[in-house]
Amino acid sequence: MKNHGEPADSFDGRPVIGICNTFSELTPCNAHFRELAERVKRGVLQAGGFPVEFPVMSLGETNLRPTAMLFRNLASMDVEESIRANPIDGVVLLAGCDKTTPALLMGAASCDLPTLLVSGGPMLNGRFQGRTLGSGTDVWRLSEEVRAGTMPLSTFLDAEAANSRSAGHCNTMGTASTMATMAEALGIALPTNAAIPGPDARRATLAQMAGRRIVEMVHEDLRPSQILTREAFENAVKVIGAVGGSTNAVVHLLAIAGRVGAPFSLDDWDAFGRDIPCIVDLMPSGRFLMEDFYYAGGVPAVMKTIADRLRLDALTVTGKSVGENIAEAVCWDREVIRSLDNPLTSQGGLAVLRGNLAPLGAVIKPSAATPALLQHRGPALTFASIEDFHERVDDPDLPVTADTVLVLKNCGPRGYPGMPEVGNMPIPKKLLEQGVRDMVRVSDARMSGTAYGAAVLHVAPEAAAGGPLALVEDGDMIELDVFARRLHLDVDAAELDRRRVRWTPPPPTMTGGYQSLYVSHVLQADQGADLDFLVGCRGAAVPRESH
Ligand code: FES
Numbered sequence: 001m002k003n004h005g006e007p008a009d010s011f012d013g014r015p016v017i018g019i020c021n022t023f024s025e026l027t028p029c030n031a032h033f034r035e036l037a038e039r040v041k042r043g044v045l046q047a048g049g050f051p052v053e054f055p056v057m058s059l060g061e062t063n064l065r066p067t068a069m070l071f072r073n074l075a076s077m078d079v080e081e082s083i084r085a086n087p088i089d090g091v092v093l094l095a096g097c098d099k100t101t102p103a104l105l106m107g108a109a110s111c112d113l114p115t116l117l118v119s120g121g122p123m124l125n126g127r128f129q130g131r132t133l134g135s136g137t138d139v140w141r142l143s144e145e146v147r148a149g150t151m152p153l154s155t156f157l158d159a160e161a162a163n164s165r166s167a168g169h170c171n172t173m174g175t176a177s178t179m180a181t182m183a184e185a186l187g188i189a190l191p192t193n194a195a196i197p198g199p200d201a202r203r204a205t206l207a208q209m210a211g212r213r214i215v216e217m218v219h220e221d222l223r224p225s226q227i228l229t230r231e232a233f234e235n236a237v238k239v240i241g242a243v244g245g246s247t248n249a250v251v252h253l254l255a256i257a258g259r260v261g262a263p264f265s266l267d268d269w270d271a272f273g274r275d276i277p278c279i280v281d282l283m284p285s286g287r288f289l290m291e292d293f294y295y296a297g298g299v300p301a302v303m304k305t306i307a308d309r310l311r312l313d314a315l316t317v318t319g320k321s322v323g324e325n326i327a328e329a330v331c332w333d334r335e336v337i338r339s340l341d342n343p344l345t346s347q348g349g350l351a352v353l354r355g356n357l358a359p360l361g362a363v364i365k366p367s368a369a370t371p372a373l374l375q376h377r378g379p380a381l382t383f384a385s386i387e388d389f390h391e392r393v394d395d396p397d398l399p400v401t402a403d404t405v406l407v408l409k410n411c412g413p414r415g416y417p418g419m420p421e422v423g424n425m426p427i428p429k430k431l432l433e434q435g436v437r438d439m440v441r442v443s444d445a446r447m448s449g450t451a452y453g454a455a456v457l458h459v460a461p462e463a464a465a466g467g468p469l470a471l472v473e474d475g476d477m478i479e480l481d482v483f484a485r486r487l488h489l490d491v492d493a494a495e496l497d498r499r500r501v502r503w504t505p506p507p508p509t510m511t512g513g514y515q516s517l518y519v520s521h522v523l524q525a526d527q528g529a530d531l532d533f534l535v536g537c538r539g540a541a542v543p544r545e546s547h
Helices: 033-046 068-085 100-111 137-148 153-163 175-186 201-220 230-243 248-260 266-273 290-296 298-305 386-392 493-502 513-521
Strands: 016-021 050-055 090-095 115-119 126-128 131-133 351-355 358-364 375-383 405-408 441-443 455-460 477-481 486-489
Touching: 016 033, 016 068, 016 201, 033 050, 033 090, 033 201, 068 100, 068 248, 068 513, 090 100, 090 175, 090 201, 100 115, 100 175, 100 248, 115 175, 115 201, 126 153, 131 153, 137 153, 175 230, 175 248, 175 298, 230 248, 230 266, 230 298, 248 266, 266 351, 266 358, 290 298, 375 386, 386 405, 405 477
Parallel strands: 016 050, 016 090, 090 115, 351 486, 375 405, 405 441, 441 455
Antiparallel strands: 126 131, 351 358, 358 455, 375 477, 477 486
């Protein structure tokens, strides 16, 4: 490092702090991270540490093909090996766009060096033609208007520009905001991390404070394994329920728990989150956006509101407990962050469904679905792939009514591969023209955190792994009962056995390279869709030294 002018005593007695940066111009949500990294460095230097910034694979949701989720585990490997192999004592993770947060936390958790995550912050509110627009959520909504013929494409494109007008990630309670909220609720990020907008000067202040704090954490030897406990996961599930967070949080939180070895399962999701009301009125479940959420008090105000349901003794990166962190928190706007006796919906948590159609579980976000569809029985209309769906969805002769259950197969972790966000399949055009805007959809795919609808997701085992989803045929009756947590295929077991004998797995869509490794080793959604050989904490020690 002398080649960039470091005096020989730069490291004397100073913790070396890695700044793990997912900056990339191909990840627009993280494109302001160079400035953020400089602020972390300033904080590290102020506290007597030595900062070293290093790049890792960045995952931009809108640009990566076939889907960013395919690469979450690859990025986590990059993070883990970069942290372990380099001579660093602690690490600040800079994350923003959806998959960057879980990828960084998974990699860091497998090393267990002192770790603190800083999010890039959401974009400012979108405004267009006198109304507020939210990332993703309004793209979905307006794109259906374009398909229904009620909005010209040029207006849609202008709305899109109004929606994406500043540095930061999606400004709805989509996956990126949910992940930032999750990190704060887990205690692995500083209080207020989730909601400060990307361009707000207070985001830079937070980054600088993180730089100072990580140096102290190294001196205190405060590690993720002390923070990412079962109690922390319980808090995260409850807070995600209270904010109406993304269904994607399920797979990511399970994967992070798997890395750190915390006892936390899919059934815990339902148990911890079941009675948590959604109190935050943010899109896609509600009306407001992350900027409003910050002004209302952000995650600390939510945690204060539901404090009697949280594990207040859980330790956080501040060195203090959750209870101590939120002691002074105040809610400044009860329209945005409601009180417990006036929730947006009484059941904010994500519901875990089971039944003969999903023996290992499936997930639905009740707060984003039309209430009347939470109990529904209807005939299946099946699609063998998302391409098959797109080919037929707007066919005027498609045998579909508002009662039909759309069933999409082969979009799971192994089948696609990479479990893309296609589970909120668009409503068939002929139904859109009749005014239908929601219907029950069942798949082994995920859904964008900014999306909404009665979409049953993450069905496990997935169709490509021979799960019962593969055996559904057109006209089979499907029963969804979210209140009873039930997803049932009304076909008798003997008939399903006959179909199973006839079933053959779909041919692989991609071969060679990382994709082959992924398909051979990816776990099902109920285990976080991590690669089997990456589960667990391997520590930061390097047993051999070749220099
Ligand atoms: Fe990056 Fe939505 S596209 S957070």
